[in-house]
Amino acid sequence: MKEINLTTKIRVYLIDECTDVEKKLIEAAKLATKDAYVPYSNFSVGAALLLGNGEIVTGNNQENAAYPSGLCAERTAVFFANANYPDQNIEAIAVAAHYKGEFTKDVITPCGACRQVLLEVENRYKKPMKILLYGGNDEVYQLDSIKELLPLSFGEEML
Numbered sequence: 001m002k003e004i005n006l007t008t009k010i011r012v013y014l015i016d017e018c019t020d021v022e023k024k025l026i027e028a029a030k031l032a033t034k035d036a037y038v039p040y041s042n043f044s045v046g047a048a049l050l051l052g053n054g055e056i057v058t059g060n061n062q063e064n065a066a067y068p069s070g071l072c073a074e075r076t077a078v079f080f081a082n083a084n085y086p087d088q089n090i091e092a093i094a095v096a097a098h099y100k101g102e103f104t105k106d107v108i109t110p111c112g113a114c115r116q117v118l119l120e121v122e123n124r125y126k127k128p129m130k131i132l133l134y135g136g137n138d139e140v141y142q143l144d145s146i147k148e149l150l151p152l153s154f155g156e157e158m159l
């Protein structure tokens with residue numbers, strides 16, 4: 001028997017320790033929670049993307065009475081970016097969540113389906129994407145690539 005141990009590197013920063021660009025991206029993600037359409041969960045998620053050209057685009061979760069037809073904030077933002085700026089890679093993504101009147105104390109982490117979509121973005125543009133996960137106690141988890149969140153991933157190289 002052989003054992004394989006995988007590790008995930010997460011750097012935990014206070015918001016004040018983040019760079020100005022990181023702070024701007026996190027603020028954009030927080031602001032994007034305001035326009036989430038969440039009549040079923042009341043859990044508002046915002047995602048902000050820093051594109052290769054320096055522009056920031058945002059998305060939020062969009063729910064549906066037929067629950068699986070809704071979409072998470074991360075994929076809403078990524079598909080918007082890919083549809084409108086197909087030539088721009090995504091340098092970084094920030095995610096924040098708002099629930100019952102406040103930002104969630106724990107950082108919000110992308111669901112499995114969103115991780116798979118973020119992996120596709122890294123493979124498509126051949127560049128790792130920085131991940132910034134915001135927690136309401138003003139902590140920010142920073143990861144260097146989606147691969148940290150999706151080990152043993154299935155990507156184009158498997159096909």
Ligand code: THU
Pocket residue numbers: 038041043044045060061062063070071072073074108109110111114
């Ligand atoms: N949600 C996101 O938008 N992003 C995540 O990372 C996790 C979950 C959404 C889906 C649903 O609209 C609500 O949050 C509750 O699960």
